[in-house]
Each structure stands twice: as structure tokens, then as C-alpha cells.
Amino acid sequence: MTDLVLVVEDSDEDIEAIARAIGRSHPEVRLEFLRSGNGVLPRLNDTGQARPGLVLLDLNMPGEGGLDVIRRVRADAVFEALRVVVFTSSENQAEAEACYAAGADSYIYKPINFALFQSVLAQTLDYWRSREPNVTQMVVPPPGESSAQA
Amino acid sequence: MTEWSAALHRLWSAAVVISSREQLAELVLPPLQELPGVRAVWGLRHAVQGDTVLAYRWKGLPLTGDLRDLVERLAPGEAGPARVIGAGDELREQGVTRVVAARFDQPGEAGGTILVALDDTGDAALVGRCLEQVIEVTHEAVRRLSEARVDQEQQVRDALLAEASLQMDAVLDTEQTMYRVPRMAVPAIAEGCLVFVYEDGKPVLRSAVHVDMRLLGRLLHDPDAVQSLAEPGEHALELRARGRVIGMLVFLFDRPAGRIPPPAFLRDLAARAALAIDNSTLYEQRRQEVARMQQHLLPTRLPRAGGLELAASYTVGDRVLEVGGDFYDVVVRDDGVVAAVIGDVCGRGVDAAALTGMARHTLTALLQEGLSPERALTRLNARLRLDGSWRFITAAVALLRPHDDGYAVQWTSAGHPAPVVMRGAGGASRGSGGGVPLGVLDSPQFGSSTLRLSRHDTLVMFTDGLTESRDGDGQMFEQDGLARALDRLGGVPVQTLVDELSTSAEASDDIALLALRVRAEP
Numbered sequence: 267m268t269d270l271v272l273v274v275e276d277s278d279e280d281i282e283a284i285a286r287a288i289g290r291s292h293p294e295v296r297l298e299f300l301r302s303g304n305g306v307l308p309r310l311n312d313t314g315q316a317r318p319g320l321v322l323l324d325l326n327m328p329g330e331g332g333l334d335v336i337r338r339v340r341a342d343a344v345f346e347a348l349r350v351v352v353f354t355s356s357e358n359q360a361e362a363e364a365c366y367a368a369g370a371d372s373y374i375y376k377p378i379n380f381a382l383f384q385s386v387l388a389q390t391l392d393y394w395r396s397r398e399p400n401v402t403q404m405v406v407p408p409p410g411e412s413s414a415q416a
Numbered sequence: 417m418t419e420w421s422a423a424l425h426r427l428w429s430a431a432v433v434i435s436s437r438e439q440l441a442e443l444v445l446p447p448l449q450e451l452p453g454v455r456a457v458w459g460l461r462h463a464v465q466g467d468t469v470l471a472y473r474w475k476g477l478p479l480t481g482d483l484r485d486l487v488e489r490l491a492p493g494e495a496g497p498a499r500v501i502g503a504g505d506e507l508r509e510q511g512v513t514r515v516v517a518a519r520f521d522q523p524g525e526a527g528g529t530i531l532v533a534l535d536d537t538g539d540a541a542l543v544g545r546c547l548e549q550v551i552e553v554t555h556e557a558v559r560r561l562s563e564a565r566v567d568q569e570q571q572v573r574d575a576l577l578a579e580a581s582l583q584m585d586a587v588l589d590t591e592q593t594m595y596r597v598p599r600m601a602v603p604a605i606a607e608g609c610l611v612f613v614y615e616d617g618k619p620v621l622r623s624a625v626h627v628d629m630r631l632l633g634r635l636l637h638d639p640d641a642v643q644s645l646a647e648p649g650e651h652a653l654e655l656r657a658r659g660r661v662i663g664m665l666v667f668l669f670d671r672p673a674g675r676i677p678p679p680a681f682l683r684d685l686a687a688r689a690a691l692a693i694d695n696s697t698l699y700e701q702r703r704q705e706v707a708r709m710q711q712h713l714l715p716t717r718l719p720r721a722g723g724l725e726l727a728a729s730y731t732v733g734d735r736v737l738e739v740g741g742d743f744y745d746v747v748v749r750d751d752g753v754v755a756a757v758i759g760d761v762c763g764r765g766v767d768a769a770a771l772t773g774m775a776r777h778t779l780t781a782l783l784q785e786g787l788s789p790e791r792a793l794t795r796l797n798a799r800l801r802l803d804g805s806w807r808f809i810t811a812a813v814a815l816l817r818p819h820d821d822g823y824a825v826q827w828t829s830a831g832h833p834a835p836v837v838m839r840g841a842g843g844a845s846r847g848s849g850g851g852v853p854l855g856v857l858d859s860p861q862f863g864s865s866t867l868r869l870s871r872h873d874t875l876v877m878f879t880d881g882l883t884e885s886r887d888g889d890g891q892m893f894e895q896d897g898l899a900r901a902l903d904r905l906g907g908v909p910v911q912t913l914v915d916e917l918s919t920s921a922e923a924s925d926d927i928a929l930l931a932l933r934v935r936a937e938p
């Protein structure tokens with residue numbers, strides 16, 4: 267399910283860096299980009315398209331901010347399984363707490379160094395993907411059902 | 417065999433540039449599956465330690481259910497040349513008569529076994545040779561991936577230490593420092609990170625970050641579980657700074673053992689974190705000491721002065737670690753005359769503080785005894801000259817005598833900024849300053865002027881921290897900001913006036929403010 271990640275980010279540099287980082291660490295993951303928070307709910311509600319398993323969210327964007335996006339996503343039980351990961355360079359602890367209260371799953375530091383940037387994203391994806399059933403990347407496959415690919 | 421050579425060539429080209437082990441099975445299994453008489457190709461990925469199989473991959477007969485156990489039993493336990501194994505009944509039912517198998521191991525990495533299931537037409541010797549070549553490619557690809565990963569991990573750790581040091585050094589606030597350590601560590605090197613600091617010998621949780629915020633939320637609701645994490649262990653490191661253990665840095669890992677950073681790195685990070693936390697703690701202690709010392713240098717309360725409302729404030733300049741030299745005080749003589757004193761010892765620190773205390777007490781004691789401002793200031797000047805102090809003091813005394821329905825103010829200044837008079841009816845004007853700071857000349861020179869205060873009028877005395885503070889554009893507050901602030905603050909209570917005035921300016925130096933307002937009714 268998290269083979270599709272929705273990235274909500276307005277900075278060109280960050281969009282490029284995220285695409286490059288995840289493209290290297292998780293080439294099988296498909297990325298879709300939105301430049302503002304306004305488009306998130308319409309995109310998630312669009313039943314004609316595959317639903318992402320994870321949203322990677324910047325907090326400070328024009329239009330609807332990241333915090334509002336989290337609240338709106340969490341207001342709808344349909345998106346309960348959707349992982350919401352806030353990816354921000356902010357060091358504001360109160361902001362982290364507000365994101366948690368709003369229902370974010372992760373509040374991840376956005377590093378300056380690219381190797382670190384890539385590692386942070388890779389570890390975050392690995393963590394949440396390993397928590398889904400039937401994921402081939404799991405370290406130890408769940409007993410019984412196949413985790414293999416043909 | 418030309419086809420095989422071409423396939424092997426393609427395999428080499430592709431296998432050495434892959435970026436993830438997940439891509440490997442899709443590359444190495446299909447060429448073997450294309451060989452004549454091959455019913456299936458199975459791949460096993462072994463745990464670094466123990467017999468566990470981490471992943472099953474296949475082409476042809478699916479490697480699922482009971483077949484997994486069977487194939488695992490056939491797999492050779494160690495690396496070596498390809499072996500041909502006769503198939504048992506279960507496999508024969510699937511048309512498999514022999515299995516050719518080979519394994520590779522790479523230190524520190526998950527090893528792998530490839531098994532090729534043949535029907536009775538397959539050429540085991542040929543398949544064995546091809547399998548050995550594929551194993552060689554696979555082994556080389558895994559070795560390169562391993563090298564690349566080790567490089568990448570080292571880069572990440574170097575970058576983390578550099579970035580964490582920058583982040584930690586950027587703040588001197590203990591809370592922020594303790595938050596930044598785990599924030600940087602998660603999830604780059606651990607899934608969770610907690611900071612405990614010893615208080616009265618007990619570890620107290622001061623900061624916690626986890627990649628899964630809700631998991632952390634649940635953990636923090638169980639104090640016993642939290643406390644048990646603070647026990648020293650492989651991933652619970654002492655925070656040791658300047659020879660003392662100040663707390664514990666605890667890492668929570670939820671990743672394969674091979675991805676856990678080496679202990680030396682965790683110790684290095686803990687050592688840097690400890691120093692940053694200790695520095696910020698010392699800094700805060702020092703600031704608190706400075707604030708306490710500053711309070712001792714100022715009157716704990718202003719006296720009651722019949723027909724006047726008094727208010728004062730002291731604002732410590734931006735992030736300074738030394739006691740400032742500004743002072744103020746008010747004394748009320750028996751005859752109802754009020755003497756308000758303000759001054760500023762140049763410089764900061766212990767010496768300046770000692771002089772500040774001496775100057776304030778000297779002036780107020782002499783003024784209380786009935787000495788004129790000139791004589792009190794002259795005595796202080798003589799004292800400074802006698803001590804041979806190189807420090808000088810700007811000071812001013814406002815002597816307020818009841819006059820009509822207000823006060824007559826005698827302003828005596830020794831190089832101090834002129835006061836402001838805010839009229840109750842609106843408008844403000846600046847008095848005159850003048851004189852030479854105390855401690856400079858043997859015979860002091862004063863500036864003298866007289867002001868009149870009517871009901872509701874306010875005399876505002878201040879130090880140059882107010883007028884010389886600069887706004888974001890570099891403009892001095894005195895140029896424009898002071899007049900604007902005074903306009904805005906006409907009519908507000910006198911304590912609000914001093915508080916608002918002091919925060920209107922962006923203080924880089926300390927600001928002392930003293931305001932005296934004539935009451936409506938005496």
C-alpha cells in the first residue's frame with residue numbers, strides 16, 4: 267500500500283531532493299507531488315486513483331497549512347490507515363506536539379545534508395512499510411501467508 | 417552456450433549497478449530458469465546469524481507452504497561449489513528429479529542460496545557450472561551493495577554528528593538542547609531516543625522522540641516502563657560531561673541488528689550531547705545568578721510618595737551573562753521632598769556591580785540625609801576619584817518639591833540622558849541633560865534644569881539602554897521610536913507605561929526606567 271507516497275511540499279528544492287532520495291532508497295515506491303495542502307483531501311477522496319499509504323507533509327505552505335491537512339485527514343475514518351508523516355526543519359517542540367495532537371504518525375527532522383536526508387526518509391519509509399501486512403521488504407516474513415514475489 | 421554467455425554478460429552489467437538487494441532476485445533467477453530442463457529456480461536469503469531464512473524468491477514452481485521446509489533442508493549449510501542432490505518423492509511428484517544448489521556468504525551480510533530444480537532432461541553438470549557463475553555474480557553484487565551501504569552509513573553518521581553539533585551549539589537553552597538531541601537522532605540512527613537527566617540522584621525523563629508518535633505516547637503513559645529504560649545497558653548510554661554523569665541517553669531500535677550503529681558512534685553522540693546539555697545548564701545557572709544578583713542591586717520596592725505614583729522596570733539586555741550597571745532608587749525625605757535617582761555604571765560584571773551598589777547607596781543615603789543633589793553627586797565623584805576607579809558613572813537626580821497642585825522638579829545631571837515629561841493632557845517633551853559623568857573630573861560638572869509637573873503629568877527617567885537601542889533597520893530608538901511609543905502610551909497606568917516602553921525598544925544593553933506621575937488628588 268505504501269508503494270504510493272503522496273508528497274505535499276511547496277519548495278522546488280525539497281521536491282527534487284525527496285524524489286532523488288526515495289528514488290535511490292526505494293526505487294519501487296511511486297511518488298506523487300502536491301504543492302499545497304488544499305489538494306490533499308480531493309486527491310485522497312478521488313476513488314478513480316490509487317490511494318497512497320503514506321503522506322509526507324511539509325507544515326508551512328501557502329494556502330492550507332500542514333496542521334489543517336492533518337486535522338482534516340484524521341476527521342475522516344476512511345483514512346485511518348493512512349500514515350501521516352510531517353517532514354520539517356522546524357525545531358519547535360510545541361509544533362511537534364500540535365501535530366501529534368492533530369493525529370500525525372511521525373514528526374521527522376528534515377536535515378540539510380543529503381546523505382542524512384536520504385537516510386531519514388529511507389528509515390521512515392522502512393519503519394512504516396514494515397508495519398503493514400504482506401510487505402515483501404519485511405525482515406522476517408509473517409508466518410503462513412506468502413510474502414514472496416513471483 | 418552463446419546465449420548463456422550473453423545472458424551472463426547482461427547479468428554482470430546489471431548486477432553491479434543495482435542499489436538494493438530487493439532488485440537482485442529479479443536479475444539472477446530468470447537466466448537460470450531459461451536453461452533447458454529447469455523446472456524452478458529458488459532463492460533463499462539467510463539471516464546473518466542462525467538458520468532463519470529472511471526471504472524466499474522463486475521462478476517456476478512457487479516456493480510456498482511445505483515446499484519451503486523441504487527446500488531449506490536441501491540447501492547446503494555452507495558456501496562452496498554447486499552440489500547435485502537427488503530429489504525425494506515430494507519433488508518427484510512435481511516432475512523434479514534433481515536439485516543443483518550453491519550458497520555464498522558475505523561477512524556481516526545475509527548469505528544466499530540458489531537452488532535449481534531439474535527434470536529428467538536437465539544437464540546437472542551444465543546447470544552446476546552456470547549456477548556457480550550466477551552465484552559469483554550475486555556474491556559480487558551483494559559485496560558491492562554491502563560496501564556502498566557501509567560507505568553510506570558512515571556518511572550518514574558523519575553528517576549526523578556534524579549537523580547535531582551545529583544544532584546543539586546553536587542554542588543555549590537547556591530544554592531546546594535536550595529536545596534537539598533525540599530529534600536529530602530519530603529516525604536516522606534509531607527509531608526512538610530519550611534523554612534522562614539526574615535530579616537528586618534519580619533519572620528524570622526530559623525529552624523523548626520516536627518515529628511513531630503514538631507508540632511513544634502510549635509508552636510515556638507507563639511511568640514504570642519509562643523508568644526501566646533509564647537502566648544502563650548497551651543502548652542506554654551515560655551522559656558524561658566534565659567528569660560527572662549528568663544523565664542517560666537511551667536509544668530504541670526497531671530495525672535489523674545489522675542496521676544498528678556501532679557502539680563507538682553512539683558513545684560519541686552521547687558525549688557531544690552531554691557536553692551541549694551541560695553547557696546550556698551551566699549557562700542557565702549563570703543567567704539565574706546574574707538575574708538574582710541584579711535584583712539585589714535594585715530596590716526591592718519603591719517607597720510611598722504621597723502625591724506621586726511610582727513605577728520602575730529593569731530589562732536585562734539580550735543574552736548577557738554579566739550583571740549590568742544600571743540603577744535607580746527613590747527616597748522620600750521627612751519634609752515630603754522626593755529624590756529620584758537613576759544612574760549607569762559603565763561596563764558589566766562583578767566590578768561594575770560592586771560600584772553600582774556603592775553608587776546607589778551613597779546617593780540615596782546622602783539625599784535622605786538632606787544633602788542637595790549637587791553635593792551628593794560631588795561626594796560620589798570624590799569617592800570614585802579616591803578609589804582610582806577607571807570606571808565612570810552617568811547619574812541624575814530629580815528632586816521633586818510640592819508646588820501648587822503639582823511638583824517643581826530640580827533636575828541635576830552628571831552626563832546622564834535627559835528625562836521625558838509626559839503631559840497628562842497629551843504630548844511629551846524632553847528635558848535637558850548635560851554635565852560630565854562622575855569619576856572623570858576632580859571637580860565635577862553638572863547640568864541643571866527645572867521642570868514643572870502638574871496633575872497627571874509624568875516624569876520618565878531612563879538609562880541610555882532605552883534611547884540607544886536599535887530597531888531591525890538599525891535606527892536608534894531615540895530618533896523616532898521613543899516619540900512614537902510615548903504617543904501610544906499617553907494615559908496608560910504608570911506601571912504599564914514603563915513596562916511597555918522597555919519592551920518597545922529591542923534592548924541590546926540593559927534598560928532601567930523610573931516613572932513618577934503626579935496623582936489627580938494629593
